Amino acid sequence: MATPFVPRAVFPLLDSVPRSYYLGHHAAGLAKMRTMLSQIDLIIECRDYRVPLTSHNPLFEESLAGRERMVVYTKKDLGRKGGEEDNKREALLRKWHHPSPVLFSDQHATRDIRRVLEHIKTANTTRNSLTGSHLMVVGMPNVGKSSLLNALRRVGVGKGKAAKTGDQPGVTRTIARSGVKIYDAAEEGTDGGSVYLMDTPGVFVPYVPDADHMLKLALCGSVKDTIIPPFTLADYLLFQINLYGPKVYKEYHPPTNNVTELLEAIARKNGRLGKGGVPDMEASALWLIQRWRDGKLGHFVLDDVTEEAVEKKLSHDQVAPSSLNQARKAHKEVQRARAKTRKSSAA
C-alpha cells in the first residue's frame, strides 16, 4: 500500500532571503503623507486578506497616528474559502482593530465596495459640508490601493478608472495634488460634503523579522519578482499549498514536497523546454506563482490568525526597531552573530 503523503511542517529558514525592501520612493511617499496629514479626515489602510498579520506595517501606526482610520482587507476573493474558519478569523481581526471599522473586499464585488462606501458616508455626515472630506488610502506595495480607489469611484460616482494599477509593486510612486471624487453629496442630496480619495505609493516595512515574512509578502506581490529567486519562492509556495491541499496541482504531479519534480512536470506539460529538451525551471516557477496569484491554485490565507498570533504580532511591533537605521543596524548585528557562530563551529 502507498504511504500517505505528509506535507512539510516547517520551511527551512533561509539566510539568503533579503529582509528589507524599503525603497527611496517608499520613504519619500511616507514623508509626504506625514506632511499632508493635517488635511486628511480619514485614512483607509489596505492590507492583504491572505497575509492579515504579515501585511501589517508598523510604519503607518507610527507616522499616521492621530487620524481616524478604517482597515480594508483587500483581495478577499483570493483568500476566502467561505467557511466557519473565515468567519472566526474575520471576527478576530475586527477585535484586533477595534474601534476602527474593518471591512473585507474583492474589488469586483459591488456589494463589498458599497459596504466600504457606506462606512465612509457614515463618517462623512459629521464632517464639513463646504469643503467635503479628504481621505487617503495607504498600504503595502501592490496590496490593491489604486484598485480600491477605482472601485469606489465606479460604485460611488459611476465613473471609470482614475488610477493606474498593475500586477507588480510600485505602480503608484507619487501622491497626486488632489484626490479623486468617490462620492458626490450634491448629486445624492445628502448632508456632509463630497468625498475625495487620495492614492499613495505603497510603503514596505523597513525590515521584516524573518525569511518567512519576506517569502509571504513576495508571494503576495509586495516585492518585485526579481528580488527573491523564483525557484525559492515556488518552493515556499509548494510548502504552503501542501498544507492547504496538495490536490490543487494534481493535473501536473501527485502530492510532493520536491519542487524540482513538480516544476519539471509543469515544464513538460506546458512545453516549456529549453535546448535539448531541458525543462525551463525558472519559467515554470514563475508560472506556478502567477497561477496562485490568479486564484487558480486554491484560495487560502498564509498567516495563521489566532489570538496568540495577534498578541505576538502586537508585542513584536512594540519592541521591534521601527526606524530604518535601527533596523539596518539590527540586521547587521544578526549577520555578524551568525558569521561568528559559523566560524566557531567550523574551527
Ligand SMILES: Nc1nc2c(ncn2[C@@H]2O[C@H](COP(=O)(O)OP(=O)(O)OP(=O)(O)O)[C@@H](O)[C@H]2O)c(=O)[nH]1
Ligand atoms: N483578485 C484580486 N485582485 C486584486 C484586487 N485588488 C487589486 N487586485 C490586483 O492586485 C494588483 C495590484 O493592484 P494595485 O491597485 O495596482 O495595487 P497598489 O496597492 O495600488 O500598488 P502600488 O502601486 O505598488 O502601491 C493588480 O493586479 C490588481 O488587479 C482584488 O480585490 N482581488
